[in-house]
Amino acid sequence: GESVGLHLPTLSVQEGDNSIINCAYSNSASDYFIWYKQESGKGPQFIIDIRSNMDKRQGQRVTVLLNKTVKHLSLQIAATQPGDSAVYFCAESRSNFGNEKLTFGTGTRLTIIP
Amino acid sequence: DSGVTQTPKHLITATGQRVTLRCSPRSGDLSVYWYQQSLDQGLQFLIQYYNGEERAKGNILERFSAQQFPDLHSELNLSSLELGDSALYFCASSAGDRGWTGANVLTFGAGSRLTVL
Numbered sequence A: 001g002e003s004v005g006l007h008l009p010t011l012s013v014q015e016g017d018n019s020i021i022n023c024a025y026s027n028s029a030s031d032y033f034i035w036y037k038q039e040s041g042k043g044p045q046f047i048i049d050i051r052s053n054m055d056k057r058q059g060q061r062v063t064v065l066l067n068k069t070v071k072h073l074s075l076q077i078a079a080t081q082p083g084d085s086a087v088y089f090c091a092e093s094r095s096n097f098g099n100e101k102l103t104f105g106t107g108t109r110l111t112i113i114p
Numbered sequence B: 001d002s003g004v005t006q007t008p009k010h011l012i013t014a015t016g017q018r019v020t021l022r023c024s025p026r027s028g029d030l031s032v033y034w035y036q037q038s039l040d041q042g043l044q045f046l047i048q049y050y051n052g053e054e055r056a057k058g059n060i061l062e063r064f065s066a067q068q069f070p071d072l073h074s075e076l077n078l079s080s081l082e083l084g085d086s087a088l089y090f091c092a093s094s095a096g097d098r099g100w101t102g103a104n105v106l107t108f109g110a111g112s113r114l115t116v117l
Helices: none
Strands: A010-014 A019-025 A032-038 A045-051 A056-058 A062-067 A072-077 A086-093 A108-113 B005-007 B010-013 B019-024 B031-037 B044-050 B053-057 B064-068 B074-078 B087-094 B112-116
Touching: A010 A019, A019 A086, A019 A108, A032 A062, A032 A072, A045 A056, A045 A062, A045 A072, A072 A086, B005 B087, B010 B019, B019 B087, B019 B112, B031 B074, B044 B064, B044 B074, B074 B087
Parallel strands: A010 A108, B010 B112
Antiparallel strands: A019 A072, A032 A045, A032 A086, A056 A062, A062 A072, A086 A108, B005 B019, B019 B074, B031 B044, B031 B087, B044 B053, B064 B074, B087 B112
């Protein structure tokens, strides 16, 4: 069935290093992708999004890459900080009217080592 | 503060009981979504409302129901509660119109943690 999943459930990165979180999706009809960050005890927080007509989008210290050929999405975080420790979710949706919901992956727990 | 308000923050109840979770969307947002998050799990979509009408339905149990009122706040009703219903329940809101950007950023509330004993 359709799925949005992650390759690794956990990732530990030294403070100051760059991190890459990966996500695979199976629905080729997906045309919008988004990354959320969820800190302990809080709701998911928007990080960055990308449409399917783009391959790359940059934000502040974050970059999202989209490879539609292999249905792969990644989130790169530069110069990681302790505050980056959280669970990161990718999500996808399709441009069907009346179907704006996001389908979430299972999440990757990122731990920044001081 | 995301602008999405959920109450109560914590709720402890017994099996067989019924509870109501409340959500006030961000000002100006017409769509409300409900998601369930069990321990160390992802977010499972339950249901979406747009301007008072049900827009999409996910894996929502028949024991659960929701509605969106004219003032756009929404309530999720959980009945005949079971131990497995213990989870975080998140409400999110969006403008509901993806517009020319095709984007649909959902803004999440802090969640309601339900514990069924």
